[in-house]
Amino acid sequence: xxxxxxxxxxxxxxxxxHEYGVSADRDDITLANCIDLIGEEVxxxxxxxxxxxxxxxxxxxxxxxxxxxxxxxxILGGRNKEGIAENVSLxxxxxxxxxxxxxxxSGKSRLLADIEWMAQGDTPTGxxxxxxxxxxxxxxxxxxxxxxxxQLSQNMNFVxxxxxxxxxxxxxxxxxxxxxxxVDAIIDHANTLAGEPFTLRTPITSLSGGQSRALMIADxxxxxxxxxxxxxxxxxAGIDRHRAMELLSNQEKIVLIAxxxxxxxxxxxxxxxxxxxxxxxxVQTNRREKQILAELExxxxxxxxxxxxxxxxxxxxxx
Numbered sequence: 232x233x234x235x236x237x238x239x240x241x242x243x244x245x246x247x248x249h250e251y252g253v254s255a256d257r258d259d260i261t262l263a264n265c266i267d268l269i270g271e272e273v274x275x276x277x278x279x280x281x282x283x284x285x286x287x288x289x290x291x292x293x294x295x296x297x298x299x300x301x302x303x304x305x306i307l308g309g310r311n312k313e314g315i316a317e318n319v320s321l322x323x324x325x326x327x328x329x330x331x332x333x334x335x336x337s338g339k340s341r342l343l344a345d346i347e348w349m350a351q352g353d354t355p356t357g358x359x360x361x362x363x364x365x366x367x368x369x370x371x372x373x374x375x376x377x378x379x380x381x382q383l384s385q386n387m388n389f390v391x392x393x394x395x396x397x398x399x400x401x402x403x404x405x406x407x408x409x410x411x412x413x414v415d416a417i418i419d420h421a422n423t424l425a426g427e428p429f430t431l432r433t434p435i436t437s438l439s440g441g442q443s444r445a446l447m448i449a450d451x452x453x454x455x456x457x458x459x460x461x462x463x464x465x466x467x468a469g470i471d472r473h474r475a476m477e478l479l480s481n482q483e484k485i486v487l488i489a490x491x492x493x494x495x496x497x498x499x500x501x502x503x504x505x506x507x508x509x510x511x512x513x514v515q516t517n518r519r520e521k522q523i524l525a526e527l528e529x530x531x532x533x534x535x536x537x538x539x540x541x542x543x544x545x546x547x548x549x550x
Contacts, residue, residue, distance in 0.1 A: 301458040309357030311509025333505030339489040381457035396431030421449040462488040497524040
């Protein structure tokens, strides 16, 4: 592929080549020619080598293809704990939100795991997952670079000795994002989700559970190339749940969230009801439920206000 086409289709590749001294004016040569032109001395000065360069280029190409190539995910039912078949064939598209509800121990996390692993009848449930109506390739299932699924778990702890800004910048650069305005966007959106604001200079190890979850939701929305996002119970994380789901769906992610929270369940377009390890039914959120959701959100906002007054040392006698 000549550089003239790479400039249009893979701008991040051009930024990387520029760091290695390749001129953007050489429209007549191919990517392979560019790599051959980079001398060993240049690689050494940059603390790199030819294999590292090739790995970086591959990651950028794979990430770009991953981001634009996935438009749907389909869940084909397997069986519950008693071996009874799930009569399910559900296709989810980008920008959609689906909730997963059921009692503790019913199998919500198992369904998330099946999706994360892109199960092909090789998990205890026997479920199968399709991408764009076809089984995923082995590369899509097992590659460390081509991660189709990002998961936000219940427990999240940082151990890096870095600030929030350093952490986001490292992630951005690893994705080939050299326009670091995304760093400010992530911190701004994270602070709309978290109860207590933090800055780019805040050590990530000092973030609370809610702040950590807010940071990772914003980071996933803006930097993760994975088209599918799985969220496991964020209702107790102390963040703005509605805004979190809105942020992810606005970034054209396929979002599935396991939850016990009625507000989150009703925010979704549909909910998968799990019983005894299987998908018992699929319920579409109807108009009346949306009306009830608005009433619940009003009550929730009032409770949130009361909590905030107590946290700030204020009294609530007047409420």
